[in-house]
Amino acid sequence: MSSPPRKSVLARIGLDRPELRAWAMYDWAVSSFQTTIQVAVFQIFFVSVAAGHLDKAAGTAAWASVNAISAVLVAVLSPVLGAISDVAAAKKKMLGVFMVLGVSACAGMFFVDRGELTFASWLYVLATIGATASVVFYEALLPHLTRPDEVDRVSSAGYALGYVGGGLLLAINLAWILSPATFGLPSGEGLSERAQTLPARLAFLSVAVWWLVFSWPILRRVKEPPKLLESDESSGASGFFTIVIAPFVRLGETIRTLRSFKHAFLMLGAFLVYNDGIQTIIRMATAYGTEIGIGQDSLIVAVLIVQFVGIPFAFLFGMLAGRIGAKTSIFIGLLAYTGISIVGYFMQSARDFYLLAGMVGMVQGGTQALSRSLFSSMVPAHKSGEFFGFYSVFEKFANVFGPLLFAVTIWATGSSRAAILGVIAFFAVGAWILSLVDVEAGRRMARDAERDLLAAEKS
DSSP: OOOOOOOOHHHHHTOOSHHHHHHHHHHHHHHHIIIIIIISHHHHHIIIIITTTSOHHHHHHHHHHHHHHHHHHHHHHHHHHHHHHHHHTOHHHHHHHHHHHHHHHHHHGGGOOTTOHHHHHHHHHHHHHHHHHHHHHHHHTHHHHOOTTTHHHHHHHHHHHHHHHHHHHHHHHHHHHHOGGGGTOOOSTTOOHHHHTHHHHHHHHHHHHHHHHTTHHHHHHSOOOOOOSOOSGGGTOOHHIIIIIHHHHHHHHHHHHHHHSHHHHHHHHHHHHHHHHHHHHHHHHHHHHHHTTOOHHHHHHHHHHHHHHHHHHHHHHHHHHHHHOHHHHHHHHHHHHHHHHHHHHHOOSHHHHHHHHHHHHHHHHHHHHHHHHHHHTTSOGGGHHHHHHHHHHHHHHTTTHHHHHHHHHHHHHSOSHHHHHHTHHHHHHHHHHHHTOOHHHHHHHHHHHHHHHHHHHHO
């Protein structure tokens, strides 16, 4: 009896078809915004230059405020935009529109001067809306492109390429920021402020170019999914009602419908809780490191460690899910995050912080990628835009409670060290809710809904 043919490397990592590679490359493209703008360079530039006329605490508060405003706006817009993309069969088109919005805002950051806080804030809010909304449509394309047996690997591959793209551009940006003379940029004493900030401002411009160029594959190679929703035309509804009004009407219906997909709904609840813990570690790690005396250079190196360690482990998590299932693989990730929290509590030095960064890189992308693919496998394809809009809402609200825990802990104890252990509760509760999810039952419900719709359209 002959053995089955060996899969190619591309097949094993989930990128064996051109449209899958094109889809995953958008993670490579948009991750440049997440690393250079959200995590590293623009955050420092915003506080020290755009808010340079304020004291440090006020600048940090302004950064926190603009992030909160962005999160709320995206949380409100995401499900509505997702519903519009389903009704109009325009997922790829709307991805392109919001990509252009984000790219334009990042390019505009090149022109920010000292004290232009309002200008910088508006650009950041628009760029964040562009990036996050485009990712809603990017994720909503996933169930249209993949078979059930490959969705975990494809989702993980997207995250891995995101680590490569975002980490590579951040490394290039940091190289010319730390050594501008090597790249022919102004350096030395007596420079004007515009010359001093030129390397950072060029980094923002590079994000715009990188994001735009590497978005081309998904726009060129991935087909727009067909319209699968029930048509309103038979009732005489106008095109305006179908495209603009109907999504708002459907929104209330979507909330009720999502609850009827019990296991997808439970998955969202689990994700809301445990992702709060993940996002807390991502967003508070550098602040915590600064608090205990770790230098800025070490913190930047740690960001790069997370990016590049995450590349192989995102692929490995996708392959692991193929053997033991996405749900079990997520449990392993949450157990690892519990260990990360314990290491963080005892952390004292930059070496400890590098160890922590390596551990985070091992599980961060894989856990989030498998959460996305697990949810996508339990939602009907014709409602993927709406449901991933709600997924995005849950993802944004997962930025609230963990940082609040840190704030309360600092107020009560004068230190955030105890809050690191408190984050374990998010992983424990999230894992318990996830244990209630029956993945196979959830997938059957999604497939039954798709068959019912097709049968109704044929009758």
